Amino acid sequence: MRAVGIRALSEIASAGAWLVLAGHSSAAIIYSGPLDIEVPAGSGLRLWIDLDTFATGTTGSFTGWDVSMSGTNPGFLTVNSVTLSNNVFVSYEGFPPLIARLDPAFEIGPAGPFRTPAGGTLSLTDGAYRLEANAENIVGFRRVVDGQTRYGWISIAVGSDFLTRRVTGIAYEDSGAPIPAGALPVQCPSDLNGDGVVDGNDLGTLLAAWGPCTNCPADINRDGVVDGNDLGTLLAAWGSCPTAPP
Numbered sequence: 001m002r003a004v005g006i007r008a009l010s011e012i013a014s015a016g017a018w019l020v021l022a023g024h025s026s027a028a029i030i031y032s033g034p035l036d037i038e039v040p041a042g043s044g045l046r047l048w049i050d051l052d053t054f055a056t057g058t059t060g061s062f063t064g065w066d067v068s069m070s071g072t073n074p075g076f077l078t079v080n081s082v083t084l085s086n087n088v089f090v091s092y093e094g095f096p097p098l099i100a101r102l103d104p105a106f107e108i109g110p111a112g113p114f115r116t117p118a119g120g121t122l123s124l125t126d127g128a129y130r131l132e133a134n135a136e137n138i139v140g141f142r143r144v145v146d147g148q149t150r151y152g153w154i155s156i157a158v159g160s161d162f163l164t165r166r167v168t169g170i171a172y173e174d175s176g177a178p179i180p181a182g183a184l185p186v187q188c189p190s191d192l193n194g195d196g197v198v199d200g201n202d203l204g205t206l207l208a209a210w211g212p213c214t215n216c217p218a219d220i221n222r223d224g225v226v227d228g229n230d231l232g233t234l235l236a237a238w239g240s241c242p243t244a245p246p
Helices: 009-019 200-208 228-236
Strands: 029-031 047-049 065-068 078-081 088-093 135-145 148-158 165-173
Touching: 135 165, 200 228
Parallel strands: none
Antiparallel strands: 029 165, 047 065, 065 078, 088 135, 135 148, 148 165
16 A cells, blocks of 8 residues: 655645545555534534544544533643553643643643543643633644554644634554654655655655654654665655645
């Protein structure tokens, strides 16, 4: 399967369906596509999301995790593992730990702080919150799949009255590498300089980065090293990149 690169969430408005690569299972970013999923208001109501299929429901009928925002303010944002208890963690900052609205491109990975109490649930505490009304709020998470930790983000839109809460996107890095907050797949990862064509300029960039290389564009399959696998991917994509659909 062809590898994909990353693109910022802030670019989605101009890119439209071009960025929707839901279910792409290469060693890169798995993205749900743009979502518009209501998170019910009120205590005790949760929205369950299966991260592997992006299926949704209002009960915990399958393995996955849930999002719950209760009351008339964003005082509770709970992320809970259904059957993978303590394998889903949410990024936080400050002390006491608070779920944070992450800045775009904030790196979600091993170096970041994560926390979950027993049972896999984390909520905002002490009356403080870090979600903004009338904005896209990106929250980072990590989870363990088949013994490997994967990092991802979820985007939540909150209305001005805090009673409107919608999940607008979910993505995670399938290779186990860190993921920038809001990062999305791109269609032509071998176009390293972004000029719309895979050519000698991109080949030169790849060869110059040969060897161990963490989070660099030339590491097309994101395995931490620029090598023959990346070279083969680049050569297979030689020529003009696909154009975005109308």
